[in-house]
Amino acid sequence: VTAESGRQPWIVYGKLLTAQAVSPLKPVPVLVSLVAFIAIYVTLLGVFARYVVRLVREGPGDGPLAEAAPRTLRPEPLPGLSPAS
Amino acid sequence: MHLSDVWMAFVFVALTMYIVLDGWDLGIGVLTLLDRDAARRRDMHALVSWLWDGNESWLVLVALTLWAGMPLVAGIALPALYVPLVLMLFALIARGVALQLIEHHDGWHPVWGRVFGIGSLVAGFCQGATFGGLVAGFNSRGGAFAGGPFTFLHHGYALLTGLTAVALYLVAGCAYVYLKCGGETRRRAAHTGRVAVVALAAGTLASWLLASAAGPLTLHPGETPRLPVWLTGALLLTAGLALALRSFRSDPAAGRSDRAPWLATLAVYGGGLLVAAGLLYPTLVPPGVTVHEAASPHSTLLFMTIAMAVFLPIVVTYESYGYWVFRGKVDATRDGAG
Numbered sequence: 001v002t003a004e005s006g007r008q009p010w011i012v013y014g015k016l017l018t019a020q021a022v023s024p025l026k027p028v029p030v031l032v033s034l035v036a037f038i039a040i041y042v043t044l045l046g047v048f049a050r051y052v053v054r055l056v057r058e059g060p061g062d063g064p065l066a067e068a069a070p071r072t073l074r075p076e077p078l079p080g081l082s083p084a085s
Numbered sequence: 086m087h088l089s090d091v092w093m094a095f096v097f098v099a100l101t102m103y104i105v106l107d108g109w110d111l112g113i114g115v116l117t118l119l120d121r122d123a124a125r126r127r128d129m130h131a132l133v134s135w136l137w138d139g140n141e142s143w144l145v146l147v148a149l150t151l152w153a154g155m156p157l158v159a160g161i162a163l164p165a166l167y168v169p170l171v172l173m174l175f176a177l178i179a180r181g182v183a184l185q186l187i188e189h190h191d192g193w194h195p196v197w198g199r200v201f202g203i204g205s206l207v208a209g210f211c212q213g214a215t216f217g218g219l220v221a222g223f224n225s226r227g228g229a230f231a232g233g234p235f236t237f238l239h240h241g242y243a244l245l246t247g248l249t250a251v252a253l254y255l256v257a258g259c260a261y262v263y264l265k266c267g268g269e270t271r272r273r274a275a276h277t278g279r280v281a282v283v284a285l286a287a288g289t290l291a292s293w294l295l296a297s298a299a300g301p302l303t304l305h306p307g308e309t310p311r312l313p314v315w316l317t318g319a320l321l322l323t324a325g326l327a328l329a330l331r332s333f334r335s336d337p338a339a340g341r342s343d344r345a346p347w348l349a350t351l352a353v354y355g356g357g358l359l360v361a362a363g364l365l366y367p368t369l370v371p372p373g374v375t376v377h378e379a380a381s382p383h384s385t386l387l388f389m390t391i392a393m394a395v396f397l398p399i400v401v402t403y404e405s406y407g408y409w410v411f412r413g414k415v416d417a418t419r420d421g422a423g
Binding site for chain 2: 023025028029030033036037040044047051
């Protein structure tokens with residue numbers, strides 16, 4: 001934000017105005033694509049969060065990390081969070 | 086020979102590398118939509134999963150070489166092709182995420198598997214539509230695109246080239262599976278490959294005949310330097326299609342000709358690119374914008390050409406190494422095991 005507000009209305013400072021550089025696109029496709037971009041990335045953020053939560057709930061299991069972590073330091077899984085077993 | 090021609094050669098190399106390399110993995114994506122067996126889909130996914138992002142890096146190079154070296158083309162073509170290009174980006178994003186998520190799942194994930202397939206299909210289609218829209222030509226005014234968001238369709242011509250691109254990538258995907266897999270996976274790829282070759286031949290012929298009718302493009306195929314180039318390309322293309330049709334064999338005993346469909350696909354790519362280059366060069370955005378008009382100033386091109394001369398061989402080397410590491414067949418013994 002600092003960089004942009006300091007530079008505007010120039011896109012290349014002192015050489016080219018943003019208004020001169022902008023593509024001759026109609027507003028509707030730009031708006032639709034912007035909304036679609038936001039929707040896709042929000043969806044992916046949700047997918048990523050779900051995936052991470054699931055990984056954490058499953059815990060290190062019998063993998064190499066389970067060996068690395070000292071047994072005494074590993075917390076007991078909470079009853080509500082344990083994987084369906 | 087001007088430096089802009091050298092730079093155009095970089096664009097051409099990057100484009101060729103992209104469609105040859107990403108073509109097969111997009112095609113395999115489409116192929117997973119046509120197969121219901123989880124083990125075979127998983128094998129096809131295994132073929133793609135290690136190499137697709139390296140393949141797609143060439144698309145970035147195409148975009149950047151055009152943008153940096155041919156700014157006028159980027160200025161006219163990107164707004165004109167905004168709709169198919171943005172759709173292609175969405176498809177590639179979804180497909181990439183799906184590829185990664187399938188990897189972390191045992192077996193074939195029904196939802197992400199579908200996303201991978203449909204993303205591949207849409208990406209291939211949009212690339213074909215972009216090509217058709219560009220080749221048919223755009224009217225520009227003062228270095229800017231003058232038209233609407235759907236001008237690129239050219240009364241449906243871009244849809245035809247989109248479908249042709251899907252057929253092309255499907256042929257490439259089948260040829261790659263034919264090369265890298267065995268058993269039932271290979272047999273099915275041979276069958277689908279033959280159908281796709283016929284569709285590709287029809288689509289190519291129609292795209293060629295209708296190109297001048299679709300937009301402001303005018304071709305002069307009879308000019309002396311053009312004629313031998315595009316005729317050679319057309320012969321190579323035809324020979325490639327014929328060889329592909331013959332060499333996709335369902336007979337599992339014909340193991341020796343595993344490479345033949347893939348070599349045929351390369352001939353199809355090479356022939357098609359020669360036809361396009363021979364008919365269009367030096368025009369980049371028909372009807373009027375040429376390579377020389379569109380190029381950046383000489384000093385910019387010189388600076389970037391030196392950088393490209395260093396980095397292009399490096400990229401080619403490490404990508405070749407990746408293919409070499411994963412040479413040979415994928416595990417086909419799991420075929421039919423469920």
